Amino acid sequence: MTVTKMSWRPTYRSSKFRNVYGKVANREHCFEGIPITKNVHDNHFCAVNAKFLAIVTESAGGGSFVVIPVTQFGRIDPHYPKVCGHQGKVLDIKWNPFHDNIIASCSEDSSVRIWEVPDSGLRRNLTESVLELYGHSRRVGLIEWHPTTSGILFSAGYDYKILIWNLEIGEPVKMIDCHTDVILCMSFNTEGSLLATSCKDKKLRVIEPRSGKVLQEANFKNHKVNRVVFLGNMKRLLTTGVSRWNTRQIALWDQEDLSMPIIEEEIDGLSGLLFPFYDADTHMLYLAGKGDGNIRYYEITLEKPYLQYLMEFRSPAPQKGLGVMPKHGLDVGACEVFRFYKLVTLKGLIEPISMIVPRRSETYQEDIYPMTPGTEPALSADEWLSGINRGPVLMSLKEGYNRPNKLVFKAPVKEKKGGVVNGIDLLENVPPRTENELLRMFFRQQEELRRLKDELTQKDIKIRQLELELNNIRNSPNINNNNNSSNSSNGSSI
Numbered sequence: 001m002t003v004t005k006m007s008w009r010p011t012y013r014s015s016k017f018r019n020v021y022g023k024v025a026n027r028e029h030c031f032e033g034i035p036i037t038k039n040v041h042d043n044h045f046c047a048v049n050a051k052f053l054a055i056v057t058e059s060a061g062g063g064s065f066v067v068i069p070v071t072q073f074g075r076i077d078p079h080y081p082k083v084c085g086h087q088g089k090v091l092d093i094k095w096n097p098f099h100d101n102i103i104a105s106c107s108e109d110s111s112v113r114i115w116e117v118p119d120s121g122l123r124r125n126l127t128e129s130v131l132e133l134y135g136h137s138r139r140v141g142l143i144e145w146h147p148t149t150s151g152i153l154f155s156a157g158y159d160y161k162i163l164i165w166n167l168e169i170g171e172p173v174k175m176i177d178c179h180t181d182v183i184l185c186m187s188f189n190t191e192g193s194l195l196a197t198s199c200k201d202k203k204l205r206v207i208e209p210r211s212g213k214v215l216q217e218a219n220f221k222n223h224k225v226n227r228v229v230f231l232g233n234m235k236r237l238l239t240t241g242v243s244r245w246n247t248r249q250i251a252l253w254d255q256e257d258l259s260m261p262i263i264e265e266e267i268d269g270l271s272g273l274l275f276p277f278y279d280a281d282t283h284m285l286y287l288a289g290k291g292d293g294n295i296r297y298y299e300i301t302l303e304k305p306y307l308q309y310l311m312e313f314r315s316p317a318p319q320k321g322l323g324v325m326p327k328h329g330l331d332v333g334a335c336e337v338f339r340f341y342k343l344v345t346l347k348g349l350i351e352p353i354s355m356i357v358p359r360r361s362e363t364y365q366e367d368i369y370p371m372t373p374g375t376e377p378a379l380s381a382d383e384w385l386s387g388i389n390r391g392p393v394l395m396s397l398k399e400g401y402n403r404p405n406k407l408v409f410k411a412p413v414k415e416k417k418g419g420v421v422n423g424i425d426l427l428e429n430v431p432p433r434t435e436n437e438l439l440r441m442f443f444r445q446q447e448e449l450r451r452l453k454d455e456l457t458q459k460d461i462k463i464r465q466l467e468l469e470l471n472n473i474r475n476s477p478n479i480n481n482n483n484n485s486s487n488s489s490n491g492s493s494i
Helices: 381-385 435-474 477-493
Strands: 004-006 021-024 046-048 052-057 063-069 083-086 090-095 102-107 111-116 131-134 140-145 152-157 162-166 171-176 183-188 195-199 204-208 213-218 223-230 236-243 248-254 263-268 274-279 284-289 295-300 307-313 322-324 336-344 349-356
Touching: 021 307, 046 090, 046 322, 046 336, 052 090, 063 090, 063 102, 083 102, 083 111, 090 140, 102 140, 111 140, 111 152, 140 183, 152 183, 152 381, 195 223, 195 236, 204 236, 223 248, 223 274, 236 274, 248 274, 274 322, 274 336, 284 336
Parallel strands: 004 263, 183 223
Antiparallel strands: 021 349, 046 052, 052 063, 063 083, 090 102, 102 111, 111 131, 140 152, 152 162, 162 171, 183 195, 195 204, 204 213, 223 236, 236 248, 248 263, 274 284, 284 295, 295 307, 322 336, 336 349
């Protein structure tokens, strides 16, 4: 297969999205005064849904994030309540796609936690999580919810493993152990039957998640992959990365043949990581560079030229990360097709950016709002784990989004115990991260040994006492007299 190289210059053609433009929210509709984390980990540190905006914050000791109602604009109080149960820095946060009040977080403390936020938001610091999930032996850098199944969460750690958690039982049910270095990105196809990963070992993989089998693998020397995203039902993958000349580039792949990319396109010579965002409803791809102020957008097609450059949104303020509003949270009356929440660290500012299709008509635009994945899961965790695949439950945006979600999240009641996956006890070898932790663990174990020895000694003494009492009872004269009398009575009756 020959690799096609494309120019960034647009060749104009008929497209309803050719004139899409980015509109920054007014200052009164931004969020200010948020101490955004200064962590250099390559994540967005932001998650948003139709109810809440969550931002990872800078904190002394442990890790925390704030959860703000999306309609509570303006300056945030410095003492605004936080979610602060992690012992290490928070590295990733993701809202449950089927329950607006449930959010997952992962941290340097090697744990994944599930939190439930009240409908009214936080009134005080939230320190107690609904679930604490321990299974990784090193810090956890990525989490992803399954796109069509309730209660299935994927986590990727610096132990090079991906764990699949069944939240209905609060346990890991599968471990994917095919990576040889840190996993950089995870992406699902529409029905969640395939998982694409990029890894620091420079390989792109397509995996069947339930079996852990690697279906396709690419190690293309001309394109070092950083991020990957499935392009809906097009059976295509798009990756961002760097070329052998250290220029930023994107590549389009056939998911069933990763031997060579279909096309490659050079973007620019900047060094920041390129984050890809794909909108399956409009077939639009957005590229946002970490540390850039601009967002480029393209239209994806199955025919040549495959990737059509549309326009570029420009801003002087550099972005640390971007959150994306789900479709049911958009303003369909304003023909809004995508909404970013841009993190500007130096200003402590979160800036909504709406991508709008200019239309004069005020009626509902069905051509730009097809049926879209809604907030009802298509499968239960047990159904998906048994091998069933099903596409998302679709909904229309025509009537606006007013339906209440009937899904209730119930945390399992379970004892604290190690998770065993593939015959390996995942908690057996969780190492301490610092010298102080090592000393604390050592003294705890010494204290536990002393306690167990004392307990054993006390039980030995108790056993000896009981043995003596038993011997005393056997040798008691009353017992002997009773035995003699019973023998004599038996003799007389004879």
